[in-house]
Amino acid sequence: MDRRSFIKKAGLAGASAAALATPAIAQGNQTWRMVTTWPKNFPGLGVGAQRLADRITAASGGRLTIQVYAAGELVPPLQSLDAVIDGSAEMSHGAAYYWQNKSAGLSFFTGVPFGMTSREMAAWVRYMGGQEIWDEIYDQFGVQGFLSGDTGTQAGGWFRNELTGLDSVKGLRFRTPGLGGRVWEKLGATVTNMAAGEIFQALQSGTLDAAEFVGPYNDLALGFYQVAKNYYFPSFVEPGLATELVVNKAKYQELPSDLQAIVKDICQAEYDQVASDFYANDPRALKTLVDEHGVTVRQFPDDIIEAGAKAATEILSELRDSGDALTKKTTESFIEALNIVRTRTEGTDGAFVKAREAYFKI
Secondary structure, X not given: OOHHHHHOOOOOOOOOOOOOOOOOEEOOEEEEEEEEOOOOOOOOHHHHHHHHHHHHHHHOOOOEEEEEEOOOOOOOHHHHHHHHHOOOOOEEEEOHHHHOOOOHHHHHHOOOOOOOOXXXXXXXXXXXXXXXXHHHHHHXXXXXXXXXXXXXXXXXXXXXXXXXXXXXXXXXXXXXXHHHHHHHHHOOOEEEOOOHHHHHHHHHHOOOOEEOOOOHHHHHHHOHHHOOOEEEEOOOOOOOOEEEEEEEHXXXXXXXXXXXXXXXXXXXXXXXXHHHHHHHXXXXXXXXXXXXXXXXXXXXOHHHHHHHHHHHHHHXXXXXXXXXXXXXXXXXHHHHHHHHHHHHHHHHHHHHHHHHHHHOOO
């Protein structure tokens, strides 16, 4: 995909009064607006948001029609949640850690450094109390969150220069969000967050020295390889990143029970659908980046990973000791669940992958 084919539509366009008019309700049918943080037709994430909307529309027989607005079409991408809170839109599609300034606990529902993989995350949210805590946090803002997609373990990022060790991080201007951004700050980087459509220009102009977004599938489309050639794997701060669908809670609860179920169940289905999309297309995109664009794949030096793990431990301890009761509750629930589910991942899945890598050649 040509980067310009969707970036050109991802500018921070202002919302007009007409565009934000009251949704249509006729003969029991409703049209809801979904604002997203993703460029239009963006691989995996933007496409996933559109597919989610289309599935809700189809499953409801048009009783609940979802109209999707890409980043900047109604509101700037990082104001998507605010649009739902203030009633300008009924839904937003993004990542909960973009809103950590509202509650530090929200970062846990996207991804935590050295934390849960995608399957572990789903287990915590669906079966180990995560959704209930998430609901408590979002109740403060009158919204409801659902897991809506997953990228799997992400790439570590694009760097102009090779990282030779921890000293290479000092003063590095790096685009990376969430708790992972806090880890990189502890390592000495200067961290900023920006939406997908803004990153390339910042790299190209020299405003950034490095950036990470998701992984090869997205990064190929964003064109980062044109500016930086050192591509680091894997990310140790984003091990299983979830996206979210957020809905206006009052309007959601006013829906008939079958429409509520459709929204909830399709979000759950899309969590797995998006993960499959990334698993299928990340390896293909990485091959293109290496074979056709001269990208060098690297692994982080051990001292960076070790320092990252120490920083992540410190950050979780700080959050667990936070004066904010919900942040403390979220952190404790996450840690308790992680220490249970990791026994399965490391003891069973990890042992199998190690054996397959060592002995199975076909």
